[in-house]
Amino acid sequence: MTDDSRTTTCCVVGAGPGGVMLALLLARAGVRVTLLEAHRDFERDFRGDTIHPATLEVLEQIGLAERLHTLPHVKAESFRFVSPLAIDTPAVFSRLPTPFPYMMIMPQARFLEFLVKDAKRYPHFDLKLGAHVDGLIEENGAVRGIAYRAGDERGEVRAQLTVAADGRFSRVRKLAGLEPISTSGAMEILWFRLPRRPGDAHDEAAIDVGPRQVIAVLGRPHEWQLGYVGPRDATARSRTRG
Ligand SMILES: Cc1cc2nc3c(=O)[nH]c(=O)nc-3n(C[C@H](O)[C@H](O)[C@H](O)COP(=O)(O)OP(=O)(O)OC[C@H]3O[C@@H](n4cnc5c(N)ncnc54)[C@H](O)[C@@H]3O)c2cc1C
Numbered sequence: 001m002t003d004d005s006r007t008t009t010c011c012v013v014g015a016g017p018g019g020v021m022l023a024l025l026l027a028r029a030g031v032r033v034t035l036l037e038a039h040r041d042f043e044r045d046f047r048g049d050t051i052h053p054a055t056l057e058v059l060e061q062i063g064l065a066e067r068l069h070t071l072p073h074v075k076a077e078s079f080r081f082v083s084p085l086a087i088d089t090p091a092v093f094s095r096l097p098t099p100f101p102y103m104m105i106m107p108q109a110r111f112l113e114f115l116v117k118d119a120k121r122y123p124h125f126d127l128k129l130g131a132h133v134d135g136l137i138e139e140n141g142a143v144r145g146i147a148y149r150a151g152d153e154r155g156e157v158r159a160q161l162t163v164a165a166d167g168r169f170s171r172v173r174k175l176a177g178l179e180p181i182s183t184s185g186a187m188e189i190l191w192f193r194l195p196r197r198p199g200d201a202h203d204e205a206a207i208d209v210g211p212r213q214v215i216a217v218l219g220r221p222h223e224w225q226l227g228y229v230g231p232r233d234a235t236a237r238s239r240t241r242g
Contacts, residue, residue, distance in 0.1 A: 002147075004155035008034040008126065011145055011159035013133045013172050015039075017048055017108065019165030020115045027125035028062065034157050035119075036131040036148055038166075042112040046191035049105055049218060049225060050076075050205070053093055056100035064118060065100070071110055072221045075102040076204035083209040103205060105218055131155065133166065136175045143176065188234040189216070189227045196223045 010026055012019045015037035023035040051068075059065040079091040094101045119125045128150070135147035137156060145158040164172035173180065196219065204219035216227035228234070 002156050003153040004150075005158070006034055006126065006155070007158045008032045009159060010034075010161045010163065011036070011157045012163045012165050013146060014164070014166030014170075015042070015112065015116070015127070015129075016165060016167055017112065019163070020112050020119070022163060022165060023125060023127075024115050024119040025062075027119050027122035030124060032124045032126075034126040034128065034159065036128045036133055036146070036157065038130070038132045040130040042109040042116075044109065045107070046225065046227075048108045048111075049220070051104040051106060051111065053096055053098045053100045053102070056104060057098060060099065064114075068104075068111075068114060071106060071114060073104050073106040074204050074219045074221055076105060076219065077102050078203070078205070079103065080203050080206040081209060082203075082206055084211070105204065105220060107220065128155075128157075133172060134175075136162070136172070146172070186232040187229060188232055189229050190235060190238065191225065191227050193220075194224045194226060196220065200224070 009032040010023075012023045012026075012033060012035045015023075015035055019035060019037075023033045026033040056065055056068075059068055077092070077094040078089050079093075081088040081090065091103075093103055116127060120127070128148075131148040131150045133146045133148045136143050137145040137147060137158060143162045144160075145156060146162055147154065147156045149155075162172070164170050164176070166172050202217060202219070202224070206217050208215045208217060214229040216229065218225040218227075230237070
């Protein structure tokens with residue numbers, strides 16, 4: 001039985017950066033949009049904490065860059081590869097001809113909350129948190145929306161267009177019978193954090209390359225975010241070793 005039924009023009013499944021940004025742009029353009037997210041909030045750590053100059057320029061075009069800069073963030077002017085043999089700087093943002101010659105580092109949760117807060121100003125924007133999409137509504141061979149579960153309730157959203165923005169393991173993609181094409185080898189990154197102390201001397205953004213290990217380092221305002229890059233079985237091997 002369906003407890004809630006909504007009708008919209010575009011239904012976007014997944015409130016990661018892709019889905020939230022799309023929903024915001026559609027709402028701004030006057031398109032009715034319903035955004036569904038399985039989680040009840042945006043608190044998912046260690047994902048997409050870097051906001052690049054091109055993204056900042058887009059945010060500037062829609063009048064959001066200045067306000068975004070009032071939130072706590074760190075600016076990295078370059079991205080360096082540091083090894084015992086050499087230091088290479090493949091990305092020097094400070095040389096770019098842009099009003100934002102740096103990579104902004106901010107927890108993704110804060111960024112998504114910021115975008116959603118702006119989207120809520122538009123009457124065409126509708127957000128449903130805690131909604132796990134688990135079915136497609138199909139009519140005459142076309143997808144016409146989705147079905148979801150939210151706690152004990154079931155609901156559906158009927159839409160002219162349904163967008164699967166539900167990430168790498170997209171349920172909607174599977175339901176639609178679409179197969180992703182894999183283009184790169186598998187690797188694992190173990191993310192963890194260390195406290196950041198005044199006077200810590202490290203680049204805000206760097207990849208430290210050792211003889212057998214690679215660690216990505218990103219400076220957050222109050223901590224260091226570290227990503228240990230390893231082969232596909234890195235997690236299992238680290239657990240075995242303790
Ligand atoms: C550990 C890690 C670190 C990263 N670091 C960076 C970085 O520093 N900079 C950078 O630019 N990128 C980074 N990335 C990549 C970046 O996070 C992804 O490219 C980006 O999150 C993809 O955005 P998306 O909106 O497509 O999908 P996602 O961010 O995966 O969002 C998908 C959303 O869909 C929701 N969802 C899933 N299934 C359902 C369902 N059935 N019903 C409803 N909702 C559903 C999920 O809860 C999620 O919120 C990192 C990724 C990882 C994993």
